[in-house]
Amino acid sequence: MDTKKLMATFAILIIALGIAGFAYAHWTATVYIEGEITTGYLGLEWSFEGELIQTKPVAELDYEIEDGCLWVNLTNVYPCLTVNMTIDVTNTGTIPVKLYDWKWGLEEGSDNLLPWIKVLKCEFIGVDGNGDGVPGSIEQLDPGDSVVLWLKIHFEQENAQGEVMPQDAWMGFWARFEWVNWNAED
Amino acid sequence: MMLKKKTSIPAIATIVLVALAIVGFSYAHWSEYMRVTGEVETGKLCAKIVTWFCNDKGEDPGYTKDVAKCTCWIDKKDPRYAHVKIENAYPSYEVKFTCDIENCGTIPWFMQTPVVILANGTKIELVDSEWVDIDLDGDGKPDANFMYIDGEDKQVHPGKYVEWSLRIHIKQSATPGTTYTFTISVDVVQWNMVE
Numbered sequence: 350m351d352t353k354k355l356m357a358t359f360a361i362l363i364i365a366l367g368i369a370g371f372a373y374a375h376w377t378a379t380v381y382i383e384g385e386i387t388t389g390y391l392g393l394e395w396s397f398e399g400e401l402i403q404t405k406p407v408a409e410l411d412y413e414i415e416d417g418c419l420w421v422n423l424t425n426v427y428p429c430l431t432v433n434m435t436i437d438v439t440n441t442g443t444i445p446v447k448l449y450d451w452k453w454g455l456e457e458g459s460d461n462l463l464p465w466i467k468v469l470k471c472e473f474i475g476v477d478g479n480g481d482g483v484p485g486s487i488e489q490l491d492p493g494d495s496v497v498l499w500l501k502i503h504f505e506q507e508n509a510q511g512e513v514m515p516q517d518a519w520m521g522f523w524a525r526f527e528w529v530n531w532n533a534e535d
Numbered sequence: 536m537m538l539k540k541k542t543s544i545p546a547i548a549t550i551v552l553v554a555l556a557i558v559g560f561s562y563a564h565w566s567e568y569m570r571v572t573g574e575v576e577t578g579k580l581c582a583k584i585v586t587w588f589c590n591d592k593g594e595d596p597g598y599t600k601d602v603a604k605c606t607c608w609i610d611k612k613d614p615r616y617a618h619v620k621i622e623n624a625y626p627s628y629e630v631k632f633t634c635d636i637e638n639c640g641t642i643p644w645f646m647q648t649p650v651v652i653l654a655n656g657t658k659i660e661l662v663d664s665e666w667v668d669i670d671l672d673g674d675g676k677p678d679a680n681f682m683y684i685d686g687e688d689k690q691v692h693p694g695k696y697v698e699w700s701l702r703i704h705i706k707q708s709a710t711p712g713t714t715y716t717f718t719i720s721v722d723v724v725q726w727n728m729v730e
Contacts (some may be wrong), residue, residue: 375728376580378644380615380636382701382719386671386679389602389623390711444602444625490601530625532598 376515392442393528402431428506428514431469439478439495440485440527445531446485456521463520464508470501489531580582583614583642585696590631603628621703629704636721637696643726644713646689646697652718661719671715676708678715690726722727 397419398408408430415419423432440446455461476486476495486496507513579658590596591605603623617634638644653658655673661683668677682702692699701719709715 359646376642376725378580378582378615378640378723380582380617380721381618382617382634382721384619384621384703384717384719385714386621386624386705386717387701387714388709388711389625390704400695430664443599443623531600532625532627 351407364458389417389443391444391446391528391530392440393417393446394439396437396439397421397438398435400433402433426504428465428504430504432502432504434500434502436498436500437476437495438490438498440490440492443492445489445491446528447489447531447533448526449529449533449535450527453522453524456523459521460515460516460518461520462504462518464510464512465505465514466502467505468500470499471501473497474499474501490528554683571667579640580642580644580723581638581727582636582638583589584609584634585614585637586633586635587617588633589619590633595628596603596630601703603630605630607632607714616620622706624709626705629702631700631702632710633698633700635696636691636723637699638693638723639691643657643690643692644723645729646685646699647722647724647729649701649721652665652720654716660677665685668706669717671717672710672713674710678709680721681707691723 395414397414399412399413399421401408402412408426409424411421411422414420419436421434422446431495473487474497475486476497477484477490478495483491483493483494485491485496487496490496499507504514552592552684587607587609589605591603594601595603603621603625605619605621607617607619610618619632621628621630636646648663649661651661651667653669653671653673657673659667659669661667661681663685664684666680666682668680670676671678672724680703682704684700684702689697698719
Protein backbone atom coordinates (compact mmCIF):
# COMPACT_ATOMS: atom_id res chain seq x y z
CA MET A 350 0.00 0.00 0.00
CA ASP A 351 2.78 2.39 0.98
CA THR A 352 4.69 1.47 -2.15
CA LYS A 353 1.66 2.32 -4.33
CA LYS A 354 1.30 5.70 -2.66
CA LEU A 355 4.95 6.40 -3.16
CA MET A 356 4.75 5.49 -6.82
CA ALA A 357 1.62 7.61 -7.32
CA THR A 358 3.30 10.59 -5.70
CA PHE A 359 6.34 10.11 -7.89
CA ALA A 360 4.20 9.84 -11.02
CA ILE A 361 2.29 13.04 -10.15
CA LEU A 362 5.56 14.83 -9.52
CA ILE A 363 6.92 13.76 -12.88
CA ILE A 364 3.76 14.87 -14.67
CA ALA A 365 3.76 18.24 -12.86
CA LEU A 366 7.36 18.86 -13.73
CA GLY A 367 6.62 17.89 -17.29
CA ILE A 368 3.76 20.38 -17.53
CA ALA A 369 5.87 23.12 -15.93
CA GLY A 370 8.69 22.35 -18.31
CA PHE A 371 6.34 22.50 -21.26
CA ALA A 372 4.96 25.85 -20.14
CA TYR A 373 8.31 27.50 -19.66
CA ALA A 374 10.35 25.87 -22.37
CA HIS A 375 10.16 28.17 -25.34
CA TRP A 376 12.65 30.03 -27.37
CA THR A 377 12.82 33.77 -27.48
CA ALA A 378 14.87 36.42 -29.19
CA THR A 379 14.89 40.12 -28.43
CA VAL A 380 15.46 43.29 -30.39
CA TYR A 381 16.28 46.55 -28.67
CA ILE A 382 15.81 50.22 -29.36
CA GLU A 383 18.12 52.48 -27.43
CA GLY A 384 17.00 56.06 -27.24
CA GLU A 385 18.27 59.42 -26.13
CA ILE A 386 16.14 62.55 -25.96
CA THR A 387 17.72 65.92 -25.32
CA THR A 388 15.35 68.79 -24.72
CA GLY A 389 16.09 72.30 -25.89
CA TYR A 390 15.81 75.36 -23.66
CA LEU A 391 14.30 78.81 -23.66
CA GLY A 392 16.58 81.78 -23.19
CA LEU A 393 16.01 85.52 -23.58
CA GLU A 394 18.26 88.47 -23.05
CA TRP A 395 17.43 92.14 -22.70
CA SER A 396 19.40 95.07 -23.92
CA PHE A 397 18.42 98.69 -23.57
CA GLU A 398 19.31 102.06 -24.97
CA GLY A 399 17.82 105.34 -23.91
CA GLU A 400 18.15 108.94 -25.01
CA LEU A 401 16.79 112.09 -23.46
CA ILE A 402 16.09 114.81 -25.97
CA GLN A 403 16.89 117.97 -24.08
CA THR A 404 19.17 120.95 -24.58
CA LYS A 405 20.43 120.90 -21.00
CA PRO A 406 21.33 117.86 -18.91
CA VAL A 407 18.51 118.30 -16.47
CA ALA A 408 16.64 115.02 -16.45
CA GLU A 409 18.57 111.78 -16.12
CA LEU A 410 18.03 108.30 -17.40
CA ASP A 411 19.75 105.16 -16.27
CA TYR A 412 18.93 101.51 -16.36
CA GLU A 413 19.98 98.18 -14.95
CA ILE A 414 19.49 94.63 -16.06
CA GLU A 415 19.57 92.11 -13.24
CA ASP A 416 18.31 88.53 -13.09
CA GLY A 417 16.36 88.98 -16.28
CA CYS A 418 14.72 92.16 -15.00
CA LEU A 419 15.15 95.51 -16.71
CA TRP A 420 15.04 98.55 -14.47
CA VAL A 421 14.65 101.94 -16.15
CA ASN A 422 14.89 105.05 -14.02
CA LEU A 423 13.96 108.52 -15.15
CA THR A 424 14.69 111.25 -12.64
CA ASN A 425 14.13 114.98 -12.52
CA VAL A 426 11.68 114.80 -15.37
CA TYR A 427 9.95 117.96 -16.49
CA PRO A 428 7.19 118.94 -18.95
CA CYS A 429 8.03 118.79 -22.67
CA LEU A 430 10.79 116.25 -22.18
CA THR A 431 11.02 113.65 -24.92
CA VAL A 432 12.57 110.26 -24.30
CA ASN A 433 13.63 107.71 -26.89
CA MET A 434 14.03 104.14 -25.71
CA THR A 435 14.84 100.94 -27.51
CA ILE A 436 14.33 97.70 -25.69
CA ASP A 437 15.90 94.75 -27.44
CA VAL A 438 14.90 91.16 -26.71
CA THR A 439 17.09 88.42 -28.19
CA ASN A 440 16.34 84.73 -28.19
CA THR A 441 19.48 83.16 -26.77
CA GLY A 442 17.89 79.74 -26.36
CA THR A 443 17.42 76.87 -28.79
CA ILE A 444 13.64 76.97 -29.21
CA PRO A 445 11.59 79.65 -30.98
CA VAL A 446 9.44 81.65 -28.60
CA LYS A 447 6.48 83.96 -28.79
CA LEU A 448 5.11 86.61 -26.51
CA TYR A 449 2.31 84.85 -24.70
CA ASP A 450 1.15 87.46 -22.26
CA TRP A 451 2.22 90.70 -20.65
CA LYS A 452 1.07 92.68 -17.68
CA TRP A 453 2.01 95.97 -16.18
CA GLY A 454 1.10 98.03 -13.19
CA LEU A 455 2.07 100.91 -10.94
CA GLU A 456 4.16 100.28 -7.88
CA GLU A 457 2.54 100.72 -4.54
CA GLY A 458 2.65 104.37 -3.42
CA SER A 459 3.37 105.54 -6.91
CA ASP A 460 1.95 108.72 -8.36
CA ASN A 461 0.17 108.20 -11.62
CA LEU A 462 1.90 110.33 -14.22
CA LEU A 463 0.51 108.37 -17.13
CA PRO A 464 -2.09 111.01 -18.04
CA TRP A 465 0.82 113.34 -18.82
CA ILE A 466 2.75 110.83 -20.93
CA LYS A 467 2.05 110.82 -24.60
CA VAL A 468 3.32 107.91 -26.65
CA LEU A 469 4.73 109.30 -29.88
CA LYS A 470 5.97 106.01 -31.21
CA CYS A 471 5.58 102.41 -30.20
CA GLU A 472 6.92 100.08 -32.80
CA PHE A 473 8.31 96.60 -32.90
CA ILE A 474 11.21 96.03 -35.27
CA GLY A 475 12.30 92.54 -36.13
CA VAL A 476 15.99 91.69 -36.48
CA ASP A 477 17.20 88.69 -38.45
CA GLY A 478 20.01 87.75 -36.13
CA ASN A 479 20.41 84.15 -37.28
CA GLY A 480 20.55 85.03 -40.96
CA ASP A 481 17.72 82.77 -42.08
CA GLY A 482 16.05 85.65 -43.89
CA VAL A 483 13.17 85.89 -41.43
CA PRO A 484 13.33 88.70 -38.86
CA GLY A 485 12.11 88.02 -35.37
CA SER A 486 8.74 89.16 -34.14
CA ILE A 487 6.77 88.96 -30.94
CA GLU A 488 4.64 86.28 -32.58
CA GLN A 489 7.69 84.18 -33.29
CA LEU A 490 11.22 84.84 -32.18
CA ASP A 491 13.66 82.26 -33.47
CA PRO A 492 16.95 81.47 -31.75
CA GLY A 493 19.43 84.21 -32.59
CA ASP A 494 16.75 86.65 -33.73
CA SER A 495 15.76 89.80 -31.89
CA VAL A 496 12.79 92.04 -31.66
CA VAL A 497 13.26 95.68 -30.76
CA LEU A 498 10.64 97.84 -29.17
CA TRP A 499 11.17 101.45 -30.17
CA LEU A 500 9.33 103.64 -27.74
CA LYS A 501 9.24 107.41 -27.93
CA ILE A 502 7.39 109.25 -25.20
CA HIS A 503 6.75 112.87 -24.44
CA PHE A 504 5.93 114.36 -21.05
CA GLU A 505 3.04 116.74 -21.58
CA GLN A 506 2.57 120.05 -19.83
CA GLU A 507 -1.11 119.29 -19.27
CA ASN A 508 -3.21 116.19 -19.36
CA ALA A 509 -6.46 115.80 -21.27
CA GLN A 510 -8.34 117.51 -18.47
CA GLY A 511 -6.03 120.52 -18.63
CA GLU A 512 -4.31 119.70 -15.35
CA VAL A 513 -0.63 120.58 -15.10
CA MET A 514 1.85 117.78 -14.53
CA PRO A 515 2.59 117.60 -10.79
CA GLN A 516 6.01 118.52 -9.48
CA ASP A 517 8.07 116.40 -7.13
CA ALA A 518 6.11 113.32 -8.12
CA TRP A 519 7.33 109.76 -8.34
CA MET A 520 5.97 107.06 -10.57
CA GLY A 521 7.11 103.50 -10.27
CA PHE A 522 5.77 100.89 -12.60
CA TRP A 523 6.47 97.32 -13.51
CA ALA A 524 5.90 95.24 -16.61
CA ARG A 525 6.11 91.48 -16.97
CA PHE A 526 6.40 89.74 -20.29
CA GLU A 527 5.72 86.02 -20.55
CA TRP A 528 7.35 84.27 -23.47
CA VAL A 529 6.59 80.66 -24.26
CA ASN A 530 7.77 78.11 -26.80
CA TRP A 531 6.33 79.14 -30.11
CA ASN A 532 4.06 76.14 -30.56
CA ALA A 533 2.26 76.53 -27.23
CA GLU A 534 -1.46 76.95 -27.61
CA ASP A 535 -2.85 80.44 -27.03
CA MET B 536 57.27 -53.10 -11.39
CA MET B 537 55.78 -50.10 -10.12
CA LEU B 538 52.33 -49.26 -11.25
CA LYS B 539 51.87 -45.87 -12.65
CA LYS B 540 49.75 -43.78 -10.38
CA LYS B 541 46.51 -42.67 -11.98
CA THR B 542 46.01 -38.94 -12.16
CA SER B 543 42.78 -36.90 -12.57
CA ILE B 544 44.36 -34.16 -14.64
CA PRO B 545 43.37 -35.56 -18.04
CA ALA B 546 39.79 -35.98 -16.87
CA ILE B 547 39.61 -32.40 -15.69
CA ALA B 548 41.11 -31.19 -18.92
CA THR B 549 38.55 -33.20 -20.90
CA ILE B 550 35.68 -31.78 -18.89
CA VAL B 551 37.00 -28.28 -19.41
CA LEU B 552 37.30 -28.84 -23.14
CA VAL B 553 33.78 -30.29 -23.36
CA ALA B 554 32.43 -27.38 -21.31
CA LEU B 555 34.21 -24.87 -23.48
CA ALA B 556 32.89 -26.59 -26.60
CA ILE B 557 29.35 -26.41 -25.26
CA VAL B 558 29.74 -22.71 -24.40
CA GLY B 559 31.38 -22.10 -27.74
CA PHE B 560 28.50 -23.79 -29.46
CA SER B 561 26.00 -21.61 -27.70
CA TYR B 562 27.76 -18.44 -28.90
CA ALA B 563 28.77 -19.59 -32.26
CA HIS B 564 25.91 -18.64 -34.41
CA TRP B 565 25.36 -16.24 -37.22
CA SER B 566 23.81 -12.93 -36.45
CA GLU B 567 22.71 -9.80 -38.19
CA TYR B 568 22.20 -6.43 -36.60
CA MET B 569 19.65 -3.79 -37.57
CA ARG B 570 20.76 -0.36 -36.56
CA VAL B 571 18.82 2.85 -36.29
CA THR B 572 20.85 6.04 -36.37
CA GLY B 573 19.22 9.42 -35.78
CA GLU B 574 20.04 13.06 -36.22
CA VAL B 575 18.08 15.94 -34.79
CA GLU B 576 18.92 19.41 -35.89
CA THR B 577 17.18 22.18 -34.03
CA GLY B 578 15.88 25.30 -35.70
CA LYS B 579 17.04 28.79 -34.99
CA LEU B 580 14.98 31.64 -33.58
CA CYS B 581 16.36 34.90 -34.80
CA ALA B 582 15.12 38.47 -35.16
CA LYS B 583 16.92 41.52 -36.46
CA ILE B 584 16.03 45.07 -37.36
CA VAL B 585 16.44 45.69 -41.07
CA THR B 586 14.99 49.18 -41.53
CA TRP B 587 14.64 52.00 -39.06
CA PHE B 588 13.75 55.60 -39.81
CA CYS B 589 11.89 58.56 -38.35
CA ASN B 590 9.52 60.99 -40.02
CA ASP B 591 11.36 64.16 -39.00
CA LYS B 592 13.47 64.79 -42.05
CA GLY B 593 13.50 68.58 -41.94
CA GLU B 594 10.55 70.57 -40.76
CA ASP B 595 9.21 69.13 -37.54
CA PRO B 596 6.18 66.90 -38.15
CA GLY B 597 3.03 68.99 -37.84
CA TYR B 598 4.91 72.28 -37.92
CA THR B 599 6.50 74.54 -40.47
CA LYS B 600 9.81 74.97 -38.68
CA ASP B 601 12.84 72.78 -38.28
CA VAL B 602 13.60 73.04 -34.58
CA ALA B 603 14.14 69.54 -33.21
CA LYS B 604 16.29 66.94 -34.91
CA CYS B 605 15.88 63.20 -35.03
CA THR B 606 18.53 60.69 -36.01
CA CYS B 607 18.12 56.94 -36.07
CA TRP B 608 20.37 54.12 -37.12
CA ILE B 609 20.77 50.35 -36.85
CA ASP B 610 23.78 48.98 -35.03
CA LYS B 611 26.19 47.72 -37.68
CA LYS B 612 27.75 45.07 -35.46
CA ASP B 613 24.55 43.79 -33.91
CA PRO B 614 21.37 44.40 -35.92
CA ARG B 615 19.28 43.42 -32.95
CA TYR B 616 19.93 46.96 -31.77
CA ALA B 617 18.59 50.19 -33.24
CA HIS B 618 19.32 53.63 -31.90
CA VAL B 619 17.41 56.87 -31.83
CA LYS B 620 18.61 60.32 -30.89
CA ILE B 621 16.27 63.28 -30.54
CA GLU B 622 17.89 66.65 -30.10
CA ASN B 623 16.46 70.04 -29.14
CA ALA B 624 13.07 68.57 -28.32
CA TYR B 625 10.33 70.77 -26.89
CA PRO B 626 6.82 70.31 -25.49
CA SER B 627 4.37 68.91 -28.06
CA TYR B 628 7.14 67.75 -30.39
CA GLU B 629 6.06 64.41 -31.77
CA VAL B 630 7.98 62.05 -33.97
CA LYS B 631 7.17 58.67 -35.45
CA PHE B 632 9.65 55.85 -35.98
CA THR B 633 9.08 52.90 -38.22
CA CYS B 634 11.07 49.72 -38.39
CA ASP B 635 10.97 46.35 -40.05
CA ILE B 636 11.88 43.39 -37.87
CA GLU B 637 12.94 40.41 -39.93
CA ASN B 638 12.76 36.77 -39.01
CA CYS B 639 16.35 35.75 -39.70
CA GLY B 640 15.90 32.27 -38.28
CA THR B 641 14.13 29.09 -39.31
CA ILE B 642 11.25 29.08 -36.84
CA PRO B 643 8.18 31.31 -37.16
CA TRP B 644 7.83 33.72 -34.29
CA PHE B 645 5.35 36.05 -32.69
CA MET B 646 6.16 39.56 -31.61
CA GLN B 647 5.43 40.34 -27.98
CA THR B 648 4.43 43.63 -26.38
CA PRO B 649 7.33 46.12 -26.23
CA VAL B 650 8.65 47.13 -22.84
CA VAL B 651 10.31 50.46 -22.03
CA ILE B 652 13.27 50.07 -19.69
CA LEU B 653 14.27 53.28 -17.94
CA ALA B 654 17.70 54.27 -16.68
CA ASN B 655 16.70 53.35 -13.12
CA GLY B 656 15.63 49.86 -14.22
CA THR B 657 11.88 50.52 -14.16
CA LYS B 658 10.01 48.57 -16.81
CA ILE B 659 6.84 49.89 -18.42
CA GLU B 660 4.81 47.80 -20.85
CA LEU B 661 3.49 49.73 -23.83
CA VAL B 662 -0.06 49.40 -25.14
CA ASP B 663 -0.92 48.95 -28.79
CA SER B 664 -2.24 52.22 -30.29
CA GLU B 665 -2.55 53.96 -26.93
CA TRP B 666 -0.38 56.66 -25.38
CA VAL B 667 1.46 55.60 -22.26
CA ASP B 668 2.97 58.28 -20.00
CA ILE B 669 6.65 57.75 -19.33
CA ASP B 670 8.47 59.42 -16.46
CA LEU B 671 11.93 59.27 -17.98
CA ASP B 672 13.82 60.85 -15.09
CA GLY B 673 11.79 59.41 -12.23
CA ASP B 674 10.78 62.78 -10.80
CA GLY B 675 7.12 61.77 -10.61
CA LYS B 676 6.08 63.78 -13.68
CA PRO B 677 5.74 62.22 -17.11
CA ASP B 678 8.25 63.71 -19.54
CA ALA B 679 6.98 62.00 -22.65
CA ASN B 680 4.44 59.53 -23.79
CA PHE B 681 5.09 56.60 -26.06
CA MET B 682 2.78 54.69 -28.34
CA TYR B 683 3.55 51.65 -30.42
CA ILE B 684 1.52 50.40 -33.32
CA ASP B 685 1.62 46.73 -34.14
CA GLY B 686 2.16 45.28 -37.52
CA GLU B 687 -0.91 43.71 -39.08
CA ASP B 688 0.42 40.21 -38.74
CA LYS B 689 2.42 39.55 -35.64
CA GLN B 690 3.33 36.03 -36.71
CA VAL B 691 6.38 36.25 -38.87
CA HIS B 692 7.76 33.40 -40.94
CA PRO B 693 11.42 32.85 -41.73
CA GLY B 694 12.63 35.36 -44.26
CA LYS B 695 9.63 37.63 -43.74
CA TYR B 696 9.39 40.76 -41.65
CA VAL B 697 6.87 42.75 -39.69
CA GLU B 698 6.54 46.52 -39.75
CA TRP B 699 6.35 48.11 -36.36
CA SER B 700 6.14 51.75 -35.38
CA LEU B 701 6.74 53.86 -32.35
CA ARG B 702 5.57 57.40 -31.61
CA ILE B 703 7.21 59.64 -29.06
CA HIS B 704 5.55 62.82 -27.83
CA ILE B 705 7.29 65.27 -25.52
CA LYS B 706 5.16 66.54 -22.68
CA GLN B 707 4.89 69.93 -21.06
CA SER B 708 6.50 68.64 -17.86
CA ALA B 709 9.75 67.70 -19.61
CA THR B 710 12.65 69.69 -18.21
CA PRO B 711 14.45 72.11 -20.56
CA GLY B 712 18.10 71.37 -21.34
CA THR B 713 17.94 67.77 -20.16
CA THR B 714 19.02 64.46 -21.66
CA TYR B 715 16.83 61.42 -21.09
CA THR B 716 17.77 57.87 -22.01
CA PHE B 717 15.66 54.76 -22.39
CA THR B 718 15.68 51.30 -23.93
CA ILE B 719 12.77 49.51 -25.54
CA SER B 720 12.95 45.75 -25.72
CA VAL B 721 10.75 43.71 -28.01
CA ASP B 722 10.69 39.95 -27.44
CA VAL B 723 9.76 37.50 -30.14
CA VAL B 724 8.63 34.01 -29.13
CA GLN B 725 8.40 30.82 -31.18
CA TRP B 726 5.00 30.81 -32.82
CA ASN B 727 3.56 27.70 -31.15
CA MET B 728 4.06 29.02 -27.66
CA VAL B 729 1.72 31.95 -28.01
CA GLU B 730 -1.99 31.53 -27.51
